Amino acid sequence: MTAPRFDSTIHAATRLQLCAMLAEVDAIDFAAVREDLGISDSVLSKHVKVLADEGYVAVKTYKSGGRSRKRLAFTKIGAQAYAGHIAELKRLIG
């Protein structure tokens, strides 16, 4: 059980959605996240950078069909921070 802990880095609507997606998979394509969140490349990149700078998200580049693509995954501390943040939100709601 993760200890409840508010995390201001995660606590933004877009980043919460992004983290909720990452928490359910091993990794997900950047393009798939952008499509589901309905935001532009640049906006998603900014959110990813905020999480990556905290060490919460790992970005991997790979080649597919001759094109360079990005894939996002939670790091261990990112997954722990998200779980702690969710626990705190649930605690606040009661």
Added chain:
Amino acid sequence: MENDETSELSPADALASTRAGREAIARRIRVPWQWDAGEAVSIGIFMALIAYTSPPWTTMVISGWAIVFLGMVEARRRRTGIVAGGNTRRTFDPLHLVVLVVTLGVFTLGMIAGARWWDGIPVVTAVIAAGVILGGYRWINRRAVARVLAGS
């Protein structure tokens, strides 16, 4: 950007955002039955072919099937945009092992029975195995979608 999004976000709103994220993933992992049927039929055909071939054809059948099957797995991954290696608690469902064991059991029994009694038995068992895989895959997919939506 960060301040605009965080300032008015109540805990309830925040949890609603996470639910939206989970629903997006659930939509992506919900696999149409035709995809599962394609994989199940390919495994069934492979099992039937293996029962009636001998070296060096066996190697060719295994190689050909492996290419087709891995291609199907990659096509599925590209469709969803999700990597689910099955090696984490989130994406691994123990039902995968049950389906694998039952399928191998059916295949082995078919081979033994085919050698002892009737040549047609491996075909029958291949059809049964394909049915087990199709049923298993659909069940696993439903469980995965339900688990994601529940956030458990």
